[in-house]
Amino acid sequence: MPSRIRLALIAGGIALLASVATAQTAQTAQTAQTAQYISSYTWANSDKGFGGFSGIEVSGDGMKFTAIGDRGAIITGQFERDGAQISDIISTIQELKNAKGNALTKFQSDAEGLAIRADGRIYISFEQFHRVWTYRDPESEAAWIPRHADFEHLKNNGGLEALAIDSDGTLYALPEKPGGGAITIYRYKGGVWDAPYQIPQLGAFKAVGADFGPDGKLYVLERALTSIFGFQTQVRQFDIKGNRIGKGELILQTSPGTHDNLEGLSVWRGTAGDIRLTMISDDNFNIFQHTEFVEYRLQE
Numbered sequence: 001m002p003s004r005i006r007l008a009l010i011a012g013g014i015a016l017l018a019s020v021a022t023a024q025t026a027q028t029a030q031t032a033q034t035a036q037y038i039s040s041y042t043w044a045n046s047d048k049g050f051g052g053f054s055g056i057e058v059s060g061d062g063m064k065f066t067a068i069g070d071r072g073a074i075i076t077g078q079f080e081r082d083g084a085q086i087s088d089i090i091s092t093i094q095e096l097k098n099a100k101g102n103a104l105t106k107f108q109s110d111a112e113g114l115a116i117r118a119d120g121r122i123y124i125s126f127e128q129f130h131r132v133w134t135y136r137d138p139e140s141e142a143a144w145i146p147r148h149a150d151f152e153h154l155k156n157n158g159g160l161e162a163l164a165i166d167s168d169g170t171l172y173a174l175p176e177k178p179g180g181g182a183i184t185i186y187r188y189k190g191g192v193w194d195a196p197y198q199i200p201q202l203g204a205f206k207a208v209g210a211d212f213g214p215d216g217k218l219y220v221l222e223r224a225l226t227s228i229f230g231f232q233t234q235v236r237q238f239d240i241k242g243n244r245i246g247k248g249e250l251i252l253q254t255s256p257g258t259h260d261n262l263e264g265l266s267v268w269r270g271t272a273g274d275i276r277l278t279m280i281s282d283d284n285f286n287i288f289q290h291t292e293f294v295e296y297r298l299q300e
Contacts, residue, residue, distance in 0.1 A: 041086040055162075060268055073096070112160060113125035121136065160174070162208060197243075207222050219277070260281035261289060
């Protein structure tokens with residue numbers, strides 16, 4: 001999260017205004033949208049390193065999750081649900097390690113994107129020193145994967161913010177700050193990065209999260225700060241076939257202040273057969289903000 005946004009939040013109390021937005025606001029903001037609001041859950045925890053969550057993966061049954069924070073924390077947890085809604089969370093927090101098995105330095109710790117392969121291997125993207133590291137499990141040391149030449153030129157607070165893995169195990173990475181009005185999607189396959197896709201940037205929205213859904217489509221979570229009333233959230237859905245990507249469909253766009261700073265997205269299938277979107281907010285370790293889970297559903 002760029003420092004200018006942190007300063008804006010503190011100076012203006014933007015997130016404090018946003019916190020008064022209720023579930024009713026979330027529902028009324030969705031007129032003519034495909035995604036239907038389910039619920040929000042505010043999550044508080046006194047553990048060291050808790051907060052700043054930028055990436056999330058939810059299990060196929062919607063009951064377990066893994067999340068990462070931008071101070072190098074990784075959390076594994078389980079939801080308790082009352083019907084479709086989250087009612088409580090049981091979790092364990094750990095510190096990520098570097099390639100030598102040591103604790104991350106401050107420079108190394110800005111974790112932003114998260115994707116987990118079907119066999120459990122974890123991929124995490126980091127800003128400042130732009131890279132993707134992979135882990136056997138939350139307790140293991142990191143392993144390097146090659147870097148695309150473009151990664152050297154990404155902005156400090158505009159790097160690889162979103163990761164996603166498709167059903168074939170191919171990894172995709174999206175930077176937060178686009179170039180020339182388009183968002184480049186990088187693809188890592190067979191030990192090599194390429195950049196076969198671009199999607200248009202819509203207004204001030206920037207890519208902050210991504211996931212492949214059980215329908216095989218790529219879902220991109222985007223965030224904008226355009227008003228004193230807080231953040232706007234949108235989600236677009238894309239078809240990918242070979243080296244081609246569809247024009248995309250906007251399935252969700254909220255009014256300013258409807259939710260907090262949503263940065264992580266996971267897409268899974270509910271027991272009723274609907275597609276579920278679970279998102280988590282980055283509170284920037286800011287007293288004016290809070291960590292929340294927000295869930296929507298799509299009827300296919």
